[in-house]
């Protein structure tokens with residue numbers, strides 16, 4: 360028996376022309392690609408905006424206004440990422456036969472082919488990672504060891520960089536494809552096969568449907584439509600809960616009658632019971648919780664403005680404040696509020712929610728709530744405010 364030669368194997372690998380679906384081709388790829396490019400651009404911009412909330416660059420001062428800004432940017436981030444998934448799959452299907460391209464003869468042809476394939480591999484690997492890790496994050500599953508946020512950010516730069524290179528290289532092809540009609544009337548076609556236009560419409564419809572099925576987690580009137588919403592809004596007091604008191608290890612400490620809020624600035628400390636906080640002038644505001652994982656929901660909060668608490672220790676109303684909590688396990692047990700946000704009268708230590716005493720899973724005895732702030736920083740079970748000198 361003779362072993363197959365390289366030439367035998369090569370003969371068995373399909374060639375681009377062996378794939379017959381006429382719906383494929385640059386006319387389709389360029390159109391789906393344009394939609395995908397728009398989704399990636401929105402996703403990248405809103406994602407960077409979200410990273411700035413964690414590590415704020417020097418040129419940016421976080422503002423409490425517009426109140427709903429973070430809710431919108433993060434909602435768009437999740438919607439554009441979700442919309443990208445069906446588009447990416449259709450785009451890959453439309454270029455799949457090109458995987459079997461043979462390089463042009465000669466060393467130069469080989470080098471060009473290798474470079475092009477390496478750049479596409481970087482683009483594919485990074486976009487796959489972004490969409491997959493983002494989706495797992497939305498469903499609240501972290502099966503990895505690395506920091507989601509830092510890795511998702513670092514790979515985003517690889518993705519956007521390789522995307523820009525890809526668009527740059529393909530620009531002439533994209534221009535020609537977008538400039539000519541999607542169907543060619545002179546093609547002799549099998550009338551039973553789907554047309555390019557059908558595939559394109561299908562891709563857009565699948566993408567729109569994916570958004571519709573998930574957007575109810577931020578858009579109230581879509582709540583009933585959104586079968587895939589991870590947190591449709593069930594939770595005590597009509598608000599979803601990300602981490603329960605049991606999960607954060609605060610079930611007992613939060614109910615301890617000896618609980619006090621400590622407010623410190625330098626060597627001055629004031630200690631207040633919940634009744635003493637309730638005896639202070641209360642404010643009521645409607646503000647959203649906008650979770651980085653995608654869901655958001657407005658609620659009516661009542662409590663004491665942070666700046667009034669700072670006044671008790673003689674601190675400026677626009678000082679930075681570190682908010683600490685009873686939480687002993689896991690992340691997000693504390694957060695920092697910048698002076699601009701502290702100064703806003705709607706930034707409060709909330710004591711009640713939707714007209715009722717704050718539920719323990721929403722942060723009883725007291726939780727932070729501030730306008731235009733990611734949910735992770737709306738610290739629950741607060742027991743200490745430290746004014747940053």
Ligand SMILES: Nc1nc2c(c(=O)[nH]1)N[C@H]1C(S)=C(S)[C@@H](COP(=O)(O)O)O[C@H]1N2
Nearest residue numbers: 599600601602650691721734735737738739
């Ligand atoms: N102490 C503490 N506060 C916390 C968290 C936490 O894990 N620990 N989770 C945050 C996150 S991720 C969100 S989205 C909101 C959710 O608030 P809710 O459960 O009151 O709706 O609480 C925030 N506050």
Ligand SMILES: [Mo]
Nearest residue numbers: 650651734735
């Ligand atoms: Mo969150």
